[in-house]
Amino acid sequence: MEKRVEQLETELKKLKVEYNTLMESTAAGLADKTKPGEGKVKRDMSMQALIRPWGGREDEESVDNFLKNIEMVASCGGWTEQDKTLICLLKLTGASATCVAGFPTLLEPTATLEDYRRILKDRFDPIQSSAEKLLQLNSVGQWAGEKVKEFADRCRKLGEETIPNEAMSMLEMEWARKQALQVTLAAFMKGIRGEIGLPLRYHPPNSFKEAVEAATRIESAQSQVTYQSEVRAVQEGRREGERRYPATTTGGLTCFRCQQKGHCARECLRRRPQPSQARNLQRRPNDAKPKFQGNCYVCGQSGHLARNCARRATQVKVCVCQQPNIEQDPKGRGPMGGPPTGPESFKGPNC
CATH class of the missing domain: 1.10.1200 (Non-ribosomal Peptide Synthetase Peptidyl Carrier Protein; Chain A)
Structure with a gap:
């Protein structure tokens, strides 16, 4: 019995040694797989x-x-x-x-x-000194349409660049960062646009974070007031339109041709007649253009003017010097006292 126990103890020791050896080899294999720079990571x-x-x-x-x-x-x-x-x-x-x-x-x-x-x-990325970056920070300004937080991020980035890249201790680095935050705060208050920056100048905040939070609250309140004013303007314009054009705004569109609601005049089925048809419909026998009332100065007849007279083109022209001494009309209408019945007279070069 004792021999059997000794054999079991010997086998147990061997198993422990084999187990420890197996665990060490497994750990070494995992370490080799996780070593960087040996191409073990899958390419993606x-x-x-x-x-x-x-x-x-x-x-x-x-x-x-x-x-x-x-x-x-x-x-x-x-x-x-x-x-x-x-x-x-x-x-x-x-x-x-x-x-x-x-x-x-x-x-x-x-x-x-x-x-x-x-x-x-x-x-x-041109090399700029800390003084040049500080000058750039002092001249920074908020862009049109730029939000307060976006402008704050830009100022913070410029402020970090003003810190020198020299070897400094922890205390010196902390002091330089505090000074950069103070300069960034001043640049932020100076460059912010509109009425948002006025309260910050009246009551300067103690830190850059407080300044950003205060400016954000003012911006939110200002945008809300602007939105309400725009809504009010739209509502007032709608009421004004209902008052001036009640048929158009409340009861729908009204046609000015058939006086029916629901469509415009250009969409009306009752089309206007063509211009030629309208003239024919409106023309009446008694609406003819009245004839000229008076006598023609060429032929003495009534019903037409002298410029339309048929005898004027075929009439023989006689110089004034060859006619008897008769008083002539100064407007060239023939002898005074009545319409001319003879040939048309004119003045020659020797008259």
């Missing part, structure tokens, strides 16, 4: 949709942030260096794409992401 190019296109405009992110996003997505997607440069090239738009097109070396397969970083930073 669909993650490039997480990177936004970049054109180098002022309202977009900086060059460093754009390239950092590419590196972060590349590490998660298992991209190679060629994949990074290809995605960087495809995501460039506008001025940034034009800039890269001017450097043929960037289009070669040997180009790296650092080459893109160097050229894009030289073009879109």
